[in-house]
Amino acid sequence: MPSPEVTTGTRPLDRRTVRREPDRPFLTRRIDLSVSEDRTVQPSTTTAPSTGIADPAPLGLAAFAATTFLLSAKNAGWMTHATGNAWLGYAFAYGGLAQLLAGMWEFRNRNVFGATAFATYGGFWIGLGLWVQLVANPAVAAIKPATAAATVTSLNHDIAWILLVFAIFNTYMLILSTQVNMAVFAVFLTLELTEIILCIGNFTAGSALLPTGTIKFGGYVGVITALVAWYTSAAGVSNGLAGTLRFPVGRPLIG
Numbered sequence: 001m002p003s004p005e006v007t008t009g010t011r012p013l014d015r016r017t018v019r020r021e022p023d024r025p026f027l028t029r030r031i032d033l034s035v036s037e038d039r040t041v042q043p044s045t046t047t048a049p050s051t052g053i054a055d056p057a058p059l060g061l062a063a064f065a066a067t068t069f070l071l072s073a074k075n076a077g078w079m080t081h082a083t084g085n086a087w088l089g090y091a092f093a094y095g096g097l098a099q100l101l102a103g104m105w106e107f108r109n110r111n112v113f114g115a116t117a118f119a120t121y122g123g124f125w126i127g128l129g130l131w132v133q134l135v136a137n138p139a140v141a142a143i144k145p146a147t148a149a150a151t152v153t154s155l156n157h158d159i160a161w162i163l164l165v166f167a168i169f170n171t172y173m174l175i176l177s178t179q180v181n182m183a184v185f186a187v188f189l190t191l192e193l194t195e196i197i198l199c200i201g202n203f204t205a206g207s208a209l210l211p212t213g214t215i216k217f218g219g220y221v222g223v224i225t226a227l228v229a230w231y232t233s234a235a236g237v238s239n240g241l242a243g244t245l246r247f248p249v250g251r252p253l254i255g
Contacts, residue, residue, distance in 0.1 A: 053105055058236030060102030060118035061187070065229035067095025067125055068194075072222025075198065075215050088129055095125035113180065117173055124166055131158070149207035160202035167195040182250025183232040190225035194218055 070087035073079055079086070087095075103119030136155055143151050174188040201214035211219065235247035 053108055055236055055240050056102040056105035056109070056118070057114055058233040058240065060099045060106075060114070060122075061229045061233035061236065063094045063098040063102070064118075064121055065226040065233060067091055068191075068222055068229065069226035072194070072219045072226060075211050075219030075222060077211050077216050077219070088132060091125040091129035096122050096129065097126070098122075099125065113173075113176060120166075120169060128162065131162070152207040152209060153205075156202045156205040156208070160199050163195045163199040163202065167192065167199055170195060178253040179255045181252055183228070183235055184249070185253060186228045187225065187232055190221060190228050194222040194225050197221055 067087055067090045070090060074084040074087065099118050100122030103115045103117070103122055106115035106118055109115075135158065139151055139155060170188060170192050174185070174192050177185045177188045197218035198215060201212055201218050204214060205212050231247065232249065235249045238245055238247045239249075
């Protein structure tokens with residue numbers, strides 16, 4: 001018996017070749033962190049295969065925000081009744097590992113901007129945590145009264161140099177983020193200010209053990225950075241749910 005046919009116009013379609021694509025609401029309206037020139041989809045008669053991966057940007061932003069908030073609260077002088085090292089474990093597990101994983105998933109999604117940003121700042125948090133454990137803590141444990149000032153000054157300068165390196169990286173990412181959206185641009189803008197202020201603060205801190213005025217100011221700006229990153233993460237989650245509640249991210253400044 002011949003197979004039944006569905007006709008559309010003059011062209012018959014075999015029912016065996018007609019299949020329904022599964023709905024993927026979690027892949028709709030993702031926060032596109034890509035600034036690649038090939039973002040424009042060319043007309044095609046075939047459907048591009050889905051990666052099957054949810055947008056990793058909200059995870060990476062949330063991990064960055066949480067760890068940044070904890071360290072910035074310390075820099076701002078808010079943790080007077082705490083050790084001030086609450087950020088350290090999360091620099092490895094959340095700001096470090098989770099953000100690094102988000103970067104790897106962005107590579108899978110062919111998103112060069114998101115992959116570079118998340119992988120770099122995931123490495124930043126892991127590296128900063130290792131510096132504390134392998135350099136700062138041993139130096140403080142071996143400190144002597146005669147060399148205390150020089151030791152603390154050198155540690156402050158270490159942090160300043162680290163921040164300078166990442167401020168340079170963040171500068172070109174800030175420029176490129178103008179092609180993404182306003183929310184992502186705001187994250188990189190506030191982060192740029194945080195890194196520059198803290199870099200200056202640590203270079204000029206001398207042998208100060210407690211945060212100076214400049215470092216405290218950098219801590220306040222860092223808290224703002226964390227809040228902006230949390231908002232951008234929330235916007236990504238709301239868009240990924242494809243529900244009625246959406247948080248706006250704004251249009252790109254360029255493009």
